[in-house]
Every structure is written in C-alpha cells, then in structure tokens.
Amino acid sequence: MSPTESPTTEPAAAETAVFAAAQWTRATGAGVDPHEYRRVTDALTSVADWGPSFVRTGQAYLNRAEGAGSSVSAGEYLLMAARWFHLATLAPYAEANRAAAEADRALSRALTVLEPGARRVSGEGFTGWLRGPSDAAGTVVVVPGLDSAKEEFLDLVSALLARGLAVFAMDGPGQGALAATTSLRAEYEQVVGQVVDALGVARIGLVGMSLGGYFAARTAALEPRVAVAATVSGPFRLDWEELPAPVRDIMARRTGGPDAARAFARQVDLASLAPRIAAPLLVVDGGQDVIPGVTNGEPLARLAPRGTCLSVPHGDHLLGNARPDWLSPLGDHIADALTGTRA
Incomplete structure (x- = not known):
C-alpha cells in the first residue's frame, strides 16, 4: 500500500x-x-x-x-x-x-x-418527443422503467422509425426529466391514456422496457386503444422481501419512501390482468436475467390470449448483449400489427 x-x-x-x-x-x-x-x-x-x-x-x-x-x-x-x-x-x-x-x-x-419535424409533447405526468412522419400508418409509445428514461432507448426508437412508424418516447411519473417533481405510480394506464389523447391518434402500439414492461402490459389490459404491445425484461410480479437492496433503494427514491415503495411493489402483479390483454403481445426475456424478487415474463405470454414469448438464452436484463436477437423481431411485431405490412 x-x-x-x-x-x-x-x-x-x-x-x-x-x-x-x-x-x-x-x-x-x-x-x-x-x-x-x-x-x-x-x-x-x-x-x-x-x-x-x-x-x-x-x-x-x-x-x-x-x-x-x-x-x-x-x-x-x-x-x-x-x-x-x-x-x-x-x-x-x-x-x-x-x-x-x-x-x-x-x-x-x-x-x-x-429532426425539425420532431415535436415535444407534454401533459400531466408525462413528457417526451414525437418523431417520425406526420402521416405515419401507426404510432408507437415507448415506456421506460424504474431508473431508465427516454434517452436510453434511442436504438429502439430508430428501429421503429425505420419501419415508417411515428414514435413517442416518453418519461412518465418518477422517470427521467420528471423524477425530480413526480413519483412512480402503478396506474400507468391513466398516463398513457392522456398521452394518446394528446397525440390525437385512434390507437397506438406500446413498448415497455424493464419495469416499463409491467406498465405496458397493465395498460394493454385496461386501455382499449392499445392495438399491439411488447415488453422487454418486464416483471410479471415483484416480491419486495426478495428484491435486492439496490433495487429497493431506487424504488424508494422514485416512489417517495420505503413504505410507498413496498405498496408500489405489491401492486406489480399481472396475474389477473394478463387474460384481459386483447392485443397481440410479444414478451421478450433474457435467459441470463435473474433478479431476486422478480418473476420473468413467461407467465404473461402464457396467460395473455394473444401472447408470444421470445426468450433469448444468453440475454441479460434489457438484453443489451443480444440486440440482434430481439430488436428486429420486436420492430416487425409492432409494425405488422399497426400497418399490416413490413417496411
């Protein structure tokens, strides 16, 4: 020394x-x-x-x-x-x-x-950027997770834009630009409903990343204007007692304290909502994504009437180590449902 x-x-x-x-x-x-x-x-x-x-x-x-x-x-x-x-x-x-x-x-x-045509769209509990052609055949909303934000998933947005879609990458309550002034809320379908109203479209595709996968699946079950959905590394259920301390700490910061975090975690359970998802749903999971207290998305795909599971054995959380295995298939899944054709 x-x-x-x-x-x-x-x-x-x-x-x-x-x-x-x-x-x-x-x-x-x-x-x-x-x-x-x-x-x-x-x-x-x-x-x-x-x-x-x-x-x-x-x-x-x-x-x-x-x-x-x-x-x-x-x-x-x-x-x-x-x-x-x-x-x-x-x-x-x-x-x-x-x-x-x-x-x-x-x-x-x-x-x-x-992109001079890109448009900032904000409302109560959300903010983000709408990108892509004004006459796009479909619009996709990208939802971040516990400590992610719209700036993290630019490659996903690019993949969707390449298929001729319009994309709204957002921060919701407790996320990204809104983390300082708002708190995470489980009832994300209410936020997405306001987003759809603000965008002025009749239906949307919805992609949720990490905890955003829960938000997207919940919204797909409760918001009829979701025409197609996908989740990436989204939890089916959370068990507060088993969650690693760093995850609990982040959740406490984003929800307003430990008690609020425990209450939030208890709400993250898709068992009763999954059968209500009428839209085609793609569930993407990494086989190396093993976080204590988090169940993977396979039950979601199994219980959703039109659910499909894409499991990548070597993929980790958010599958940053396996982009070619899921990014294009997810883009095609969303584009096919919204446009009926592949770009």
Missing part, C-alpha cells in the same frame, strides 16, 4: 469494477462507445465518482457540439451527451436530477437540429 492509499481504496475500487461490469451491456446497449465506457469507468476509484465522471463526459460532448463543423455532427454529439448524462443517474448521485435534466436538454437540442 502506498503512503497516500487508504485501507478502503482496494475494496472501493473492486466494488466500482463490479458495478461498472454490471452496467456494461446496459450502457453499450444505450449506444455509448464501448471503448470510451471502459476508459471512463477504469478511471473510477469509487462508485461515488460515477455520476460526476459521466456528467463530465456528457459535458465534453456538449463542448464538441459547440465546435462541430456541421449541424449533423452537432446533433450527433448532442445525442451522445444525452446518453452520458442519463447514464450518470444509474449510481447514487446527489446531482442525479440535474443530470437527468441535462440529458433532457441535450436530447431536445439534438432533435431540434437533426
């Missing part, structure tokens, strides 16, 4: 390495460069450094955008900044809400530059 090294340095570094490895496929799945991710995380000495370091990386991309030689380059740098700012919120961080706001601003600036 060097004279300046504390006895806790090595354990802290080991903990940080474990945390960074656990977030690896999620971060690269979100679209950050894997080599840059390694450079940033290899330099961390504790998990407490995660947020500030990721924010600095995001700021570096904002600086690149300011000096970019073209509007396209500026927009691409801004999209990357949005990813890094969002990922800064994945570890406990006092400035997490500010980082989420920076992610939101960077995405807004990027879309203003790259």
